[in-house]
């Protein structure tokens with residue numbers, strides 16, 4: 001292997017849970033760091049501040065405050081490959097729920113001196129600001145998918161990131177469909193695979209923390225949800241959770 | 255191989271002895287079981303594990319199961335089929351180790367256990383023949399399937415109740431079992447009529463109290479199965495179907511179904527004959543071991559027909575058309591049979607209840 005992969009793990013508006021997934025790879029990480037990864041920047045793990053350039057930047061979090069706008073462009077300039085990780089970075093995250101309300105109203109309700117708050121009007125995905133090479137979805141991301149991705153980058157092969165529905169994973173596992181058999185409003189049919197059908201495997205409905213795959217049919221699923229008894233606002237809420245501000249979900253109306 | 259033997263009549267509880275004979279002879283026994291509000295296949299130790307008395311109600315995108323009878327086999331198919339066991343959703347094809355710059359193929363030393371399947375219906379036995387043709391019938395055989403398929407014991411059940419989404423009579427695949435079973439049961443009021451289909455089947459009858467079925471019983475059993483066929487509500491007109499469908503590739507019905515279809519792939523996953531797969535390598539850097547894996551794929555996946563020149567089926571309409579056309583038309587050219595055996599699973603487990611029989615009817619202009 002010709003040298004180690006120089007890597008940065010960068011955070012914007014997020015809970016740090018996706019970086020946590022990388023730290024949680026206790027079995028794999030020491031070997032990778034010893035042999036294949038040169039961690040230049042990873043505030044959650046090391047006080048070393050490597051200024052770049054980086055071979056790979058893993059970007060967590062959404063763009064939410066004015067400083068972010070500049071910093072995200074710098075990251076792009078310094079990095080050969082940019083991969084966004086998690087629902088915040090790929091879709092705007094749970095904090096993007098504010099995008100449908102007035103930021104001002106929130107600031108006034110919460111803070112004594114709302115004028116001290118400098119936030120952007122909307123929380124937006126990284127890909128709306130810079131070119132993103134790969135996206136790993138999920139709230140949080142899947143450890144398996146992240147490690148597969150890193151290994152792919154290390155050995156220089158195309159990463160396998162499935163673009164089909166969660167239903168495909170769900171059926172591969174031999175789960176009984178909770179939408180058909182239990183009439184639960186499962187988002188699996190419009191949600192991108194990668195989690196290993198985690199929620200349906202435990203008998204609950206998917207809430208799309210991985211967000212939509214590219215060619216979804218919102219209208220048809222909405223109709224099904226109404227058929228199984230959901231009210232209009234409940235249908236809307238299904239599409240407005242962790243990935244509500246993804247391109248496909250943000251347009252959903254009832 | 256079908257035997258010429260006259261059928262027998264056995265007590266229902268004698269099934270217990272057959273199950274224990276199977277286990278004594280080294281089979282791992284799988285059969286219908288209730289799990290998470292549906293009938294699935296699982297390991298069965300005794301007849302008490304079977305969902306005795308449960309009856310399912312199915313509809314397009316609908317499934318319910320409730321206890322409401324005393325019979326052993328009143329339910330029809332659940333979401334899973336023999337495909338889940340013989341052509342599993344994920345298998346390792348090859349393992350290679352790289353150490354000190356040497357590459358070594360690690361042998362696949364998987365010992366395959368003998369498996370017996372209880373309660374297999376005629377549509378699924380037919381689906382097995384479709385898979386056999388596809389995966390074993392040509393120059394290049396699927397070694398994985400062959401390994402898992404070999405020595406599979408089938409204890410079939412003739413359907414005496416048709417499910418709401420079944421249409422095996424249309425596809426000539428049921429409800430009476432064709433050849434290929436080892437033992438076959440027809441459930442009657444106070445016992446089973448038992449047919450023996452193979453020498454291995456006969457060997458499982460040690461200690462079972464057998465008597466020849468009377469002519470009356472044979473006739474009665476036949477009538478029960480015929481009645482199931484008669485009341486089967488769903489139908490597909492297969493007359494000249496392939497050519498009719500080939501002439502309908504631009505029918506506006508495809509646009510209509512594309513408005514409903516989620517492209518979720520559930521239909522292909524539950525279909526007992528869909529065999530599409532994806533192959534990829536799982537590289538472990540620490541151990542130096544790379545595993546080549548095969549995993550179920552679906553023509554509803556957006557990247558399924560993607561090439562460097564573009565996506566051959568970029569829209570949901572293209573993908574739905576591929577699925578229906580493959581099952582009902584292309585398959586005939588490829589393998590000489592339909593790719594559909596009329597099990598109805600794709601209708602039940604389609605979240606939005608798209609019904610392949612309705613789509614065919616609309617395309618035929620009927």
Ligand code: SF4
Pocket residue numbers: 166167168170171175176177178179180186187188189197200206520605
């Ligand atoms: S449970 Fe959800 S994810 Fe699984 S098949 Fe049903 S709709 Fe799809």
Ligand code: SF4
Pocket residue numbers: 521524525526527581593594595596597598599600601610
């Ligand atoms: S196409 Fe549908 S009805 Fe036909 S065999 Fe497949 S799942 Fe069964």
Ligand code: SF4
Pocket residue numbers: 522527528529530551552553554576577578580581
């Ligand atoms: S219908 Fe689709 S998934 Fe099924 S065998 Fe044909 S191409 Fe493959």
Ligand code: SF4
Pocket residue numbers: 514515516517518519520521522554603604605606607608
């Ligand atoms: S026909 Fe139904 S099960 Fe099949 S992909 Fe479309 S919505 Fe999913």
